[in-house]
Every structure is written in structure tokens, then in C-alpha cells.
Amino acid sequence: MPIEIFEMERMQSTWENIVDYDLSESGVRPLTLRELMEMGFDLDAFLDVPLGYSQSNGTLELREALAALYKGSTVDHIEVTNGTSEANFLVALSQIRAGDRFALETPNYMQLWGVPRALGADTRTFRLRPEACWEPDWDEFDRAIEGGARMVYVSNPNNPTGSVLSDAAMKRIVEGVERAGALLLADEVYQGAEITGPRTKSFWGMSDRVVVTSGLSKAWGIPGVRIGWIVGPKKLIAECWAQHDYLTIGPNKLSDRLARVAVEPANREKCYARTRELLGKNIEIARQWVRGFGGFLEWREPRAGAIALMKYHASVPSLELCQRIRERQSTLIVPGKQLGIEGHVRIWLGGREDYLKEGLRRVAEELKPLVVNS
Ligand SMILES: Cc1ncc(COP(=O)(O)O)c(C=O)c1O
Structure with missing residues (x-):
């Protein structure tokens, strides 16, 4: 069956393990096998x-x-x-x-x-x-x-x-x-x-x-x-x-x-609570970051999920913008074009706080010159 390239997945699989900061993800920082053992997975029996x-x-x-x-x-x-x-x-x-x-x-x-x-x-x-x-x-x-x-x-x-x-x-x-x-x-x-x-x-x-x-x-x-x-x-x-x-x-x-x-049931609730706690902290970091752009970035805060979709007020196409951020800042975010919405970028909120802060700082380095010109 001939099929067109799934642009976002291909972009992620090409770059996510190469860049310094991957903010193209969409889930929360994953659990480890050890954490699943603490929830009751019996590794020894499984061996x-x-x-x-x-x-x-x-x-x-x-x-x-x-x-x-x-x-x-x-x-x-x-x-x-x-x-x-x-x-x-x-x-x-x-x-x-x-x-x-x-x-x-x-x-x-x-x-x-x-x-x-x-x-x-x-x-x-x-x-x-x-x-x-x-x-x-x-x-x-x-x-x-x-x-x-x-x-x-x-x-x-x-x-x-x-x-x-x-x-x-x-x-x-x-x-x-x-x-x-x-x-x-x-x-x-x-x-x-x-x-x-x-x-x-x-x-x-x-x-x-x-x-x-x-x-x-x-x-x-x-x-x-x-x-x-x-x-x-x-x-x-x-x-x-x-x-x-x-x-x-x-x-x-x-x-x-x-x-x-x-x-x-108990483990499911534990996982959900972990997700909520992690995202609750990180969304505040994103809020402050967006405020720093004084209206250049616009978003409706997500109600669910580890992702933030942001509209930027500049004419540069999202693919070009994200490529620039990747090449100059070694940071990966998703161009809106690959999600069916031009003029936007998607940024991952699910990682460690320091990781998110540094990734956002790098993205800002490339957005700030656009604010001046917008
Ligand atoms: C809406 C939606 N469905 C499906 C998937 C793929 O999920 P999975 O990793 O479970 O295959 C994703 C991944 O980002 C997604 O956002």
C-alpha cells in the first residue's frame, strides 16, 4: 500500500535522539521498570x-x-x-x-x-x-x-x-x-x-x-x-x-x-496523579515564559495532555521556524504545519523542570528577534 510520509513522526524519529533538547514529545516523562516493580511487577518471577x-x-x-x-x-x-x-x-x-x-x-x-x-x-x-x-x-x-x-x-x-x-x-x-x-x-x-x-x-x-x-x-x-x-x-x-x-x-x-x-485501579490512579502533578508544575513554567513575549505568543492553556499549542505572530512558516530552532539551538519542537494548523508550534510540557526551562530558553533565543520585527 503506497502511503505518504507521516511528517511529524518522521521528523521526530530523525531528530529526537540527536538534539540536546527534545520538546517535540507529547507524553509525560516515562516511568521506569523499577517504578513498575514498586507498583507490583514481579521481575524475578518473570525471569x-x-x-x-x-x-x-x-x-x-x-x-x-x-x-x-x-x-x-x-x-x-x-x-x-x-x-x-x-x-x-x-x-x-x-x-x-x-x-x-x-x-x-x-x-x-x-x-x-x-x-x-x-x-x-x-x-x-x-x-x-x-x-x-x-x-x-x-x-x-x-x-x-x-x-x-x-x-x-x-x-x-x-x-x-x-x-x-x-x-x-x-x-x-x-x-x-x-x-x-x-x-x-x-x-x-x-x-x-x-x-x-x-x-x-x-x-x-x-x-x-x-x-x-x-x-x-x-x-x-x-x-x-x-x-x-x-x-x-x-x-x-x-x-x-x-x-x-x-x-x-x-x-x-x-x-x-x-x-x-x-x-x-490503584496503580492507574497513581500514574494519573503523577502525570497531573508533573504537568501542574510545568504549566506554570510555560505560563511565565509565554508572558515574557508580551502578546507575540498566544495560547489557550491545555486542559489535558503534556503539550502546549502556541500561535506566534510572525509570517515565517512553522516548518522553517522549527528547523531554525533545531539547527541553531539543538532543540526540537513541532511545527503546526505537521498537525494541520499553520502559524503555530507545539511544545512539550512533560519533562523535568530544568529540562523544560532550558529548552524554552533556547526556543526564545530564536523567537525574540521575530518579536522585534512583528
Ligand atoms: C492522539 C494520539 N493517538 C495516538 C498516538 C500514538 O500513541 P501510541 O504511542 O500509544 O502508539 C499519539 C501519539 O502522540 C497521539 O497523540
């Missing part, structure tokens, strides 16, 4: 476990634990995957055919821009509006699904805005999806990474047309374990499993075991 294949759709124990998080679901409503990205990929691969209509909100994590296009779908976007607390532009939403659609994709909480949809907006999206006879793919990988406010509600249960994807990468802070999942109608899950057999067969044994520890 004697034969490293055979694991249950390819996720062990029963892990699927039972995950089913407990999504009211009304059972182990047959769940497929465990290699990260949320594989979860999204399997849903698209199993459901999208050439000529289908696919609608996604922008800005967004652009995986489900490239994949449906590669599958031959008529892929359309509808914008989130900053002036409306990043709620969708409803005219664009209606146009994107007008006459029927196969799938609508949202990330909620959203990457890169960190915004959370209101109950009314969620309801309106579901109504549109039902009207269009579509499926709603709700990517909820940032659920649990709320900096302020209550836990983000899941779309799960709002309609039998809802499919949820999520994983341990963001709110839990364990992306390296590469565990994600799909929660959906049984038939769709069976279709995803069929694709999975051809793709990676399944997640590895160690990851499945680690995930079982992480998703235990």
Missing part, C-alpha cells in the same frame, strides 16, 4: 517465564481489566494492540474501503489523515475553532459528513490543543455520526492526563457506532511498553483481530504483563 507468543489479542487477564474500564464491555469487545497507533491503524484497515468518506478534526495527530488516504478514502477535515474553546466548526463538520460517511475521527482530549470537548459537543458529534451512518473513532489516549478539571468522559456507550482507542503512552506515562487497545462492537473487534493476525500477530509477553500491573 523464568518462557518468552513465547502471548495471547495475540491480549491475555484474558488484561482484557478483563480493560473491560472493567468501559461500562458494558466484555473481553470480546477488546483487542489489545502494539500502542494506540496500531489500534487506530487496525480500525482503519479493517473498516475503510476505497471511495469511503472519512472525516477528521484538525488540528490533530495526523495518523488518520495519511492512513485513510492511502486506503483510497475521500478524506475531509473539519476545524476546531480556538475562539470557541476549540469546539468544532459545526458547518464544516456537517459538510464533511454530508451525504454519508464511513468514519469520523476525533482525539479527545485533543492532540495538539489539549482541549476537551463539552458534553454538548460530544452529543452533537454522535448525532452527526448516526445521521451519516458512520462509525466514530474516538482516540482517547490522553484521557487521564487532565491538568485541571475532572476526568475526560469517554465516548464509549454513547452509541453502538462508537469505537474507542487508547493506550498506556500518555496519561500512564509508559509509551515504551507499546500497549494500546481498541474497544468496540464485537463484530468490529473480530475484524480488527483478523487484520492483527497478518500485521504483528500481537503484543509481546512482557508488555502484556507490565500492562496488567499498570491498569490495576
Whole structure:
């Protein structure tokens, strides 16, 4: 299947391990294996476990634990995957055919821009509006699904805005999806990474047309374990499993075991609390930094997630700006262009405080001359 380059992921994989300061990330500083041992992972017992294949759709124990998080679901409503990205990929691969209509909100994590296009779908976007607390532009939403659609994709909480949809907006999206006879793919990988406010509600249960994807990468802070999942109608899950057999067969044994520890209710809350504490401190650092620009930078503070989307008041394209920052300051941030929103940059808030401060100082070195000229 020919597919266009996933620009943001490629930019990250090329540079993230080379630069001095990587502020292109989007999760919190990851947990270590030792920290997972402190939460109950028995490393010593695992040393004697034969490293055979694991249950390819996720062990029963892990699927039972995950089913407990999504009211009304059972182990047959769940497929465990290699990260949320594989979860999204399997849903698209199993459901999208050439000529289908696919609608996604922008800005967004652009995986489900490239994949449906590669599958031959008529892929359309509808914008989130900053002036409306990043709620969708409803005219664009209606146009994107007008006459029927196969799938609508949202990330909620959203990457890169960190915004959370209101109950009314969620309801309106579901109504549109039902009207269009579509499926709603709700990517909820940032659920649990709320900096302020209550836990983000899941779309799960709002309609039998809802499919949820999520994983341990963001709110839990364990992306390296590469565990994600799909929660959906049984038939769709069976279709995803069929694709999975051809793709990676399944997640590895160690990851499945680690995930079982992480998703235990007490550990899950511990991980979420760690994320909230870390982000609560770092957002204050970002606030002060933004203030120092006296209006040149504009943002709506994220409600969830370790990312801040900032609009800059200068005409330089975001790709050029970020390249300059990388070359001169050895610091990586994400150009808005790669997220479907020009004139913005995305900055990671999830690292150590001193790391964030020095990364921001370096970014400022390149932004300040623009302030003078703006
Ligand atoms: C909205 C969204 N979905 C999926 C992913 C991929 O997550 P994972 O590391 O679990 O594959 C990301 C990563 O940034 C993301 O932001």
C-alpha cells in the first residue's frame, strides 16, 4: 500500500535522539521498570517465564481489566494492540474501503489523515475553532459528513490543543455520526492526563457506532511498553483481530504483563496523579515564559495532555521556524504545519523542570528577534 510520509513522526524519529533538547514529545516523562516493580511487577518471577507468543489479542487477564474500564464491555469487545497507533491503524484497515468518506478534526495527530488516504478514502477535515474553546466548526463538520460517511475521527482530549470537548459537543458529534451512518473513532489516549478539571468522559456507550482507542503512552506515562487497545462492537473487534493476525500477530509477553500491573485501579490512579502533578508544575513554567513575549505568543492553556499549542505572530512558516530552532539551538519542537494548523508550534510540557526551562530558553533565543520585527 503506497502511503505518504507521516511528517511529524518522521521528523521526530530523525531528530529526537540527536538534539540536546527534545520538546517535540507529547507524553509525560516515562516511568521506569523499577517504578513498575514498586507498583507490583514481579521481575524475578518473570525471569523464568518462557518468552513465547502471548495471547495475540491480549491475555484474558488484561482484557478483563480493560473491560472493567468501559461500562458494558466484555473481553470480546477488546483487542489489545502494539500502542494506540496500531489500534487506530487496525480500525482503519479493517473498516475503510476505497471511495469511503472519512472525516477528521484538525488540528490533530495526523495518523488518520495519511492512513485513510492511502486506503483510497475521500478524506475531509473539519476545524476546531480556538475562539470557541476549540469546539468544532459545526458547518464544516456537517459538510464533511454530508451525504454519508464511513468514519469520523476525533482525539479527545485533543492532540495538539489539549482541549476537551463539552458534553454538548460530544452529543452533537454522535448525532452527526448516526445521521451519516458512520462509525466514530474516538482516540482517547490522553484521557487521564487532565491538568485541571475532572476526568475526560469517554465516548464509549454513547452509541453502538462508537469505537474507542487508547493506550498506556500518555496519561500512564509508559509509551515504551507499546500497549494500546481498541474497544468496540464485537463484530468490529473480530475484524480488527483478523487484520492483527497478518500485521504483528500481537503484543509481546512482557508488555502484556507490565500492562496488567499498570491498569490495576490503584496503580492507574497513581500514574494519573503523577502525570497531573508533573504537568501542574510545568504549566506554570510555560505560563511565565509565554508572558515574557508580551502578546507575540498566544495560547489557550491545555486542559489535558503534556503539550502546549502556541500561535506566534510572525509570517515565517512553522516548518522553517522549527528547523531554525533545531539547527541553531539543538532543540526540537513541532511545527503546526505537521498537525494541520499553520502559524503555530507545539511544545512539550512533560519533562523535568530544568529540562523544560532550558529548552524554552533556547526556543526564545530564536523567537525574540521575530518579536522585534512583528
Ligand atoms: C492522539 C494520539 N493517538 C495516538 C498516538 C500514538 O500513541 P501510541 O504511542 O500509544 O502508539 C499519539 C501519539 O502522540 C497521539 O497523540
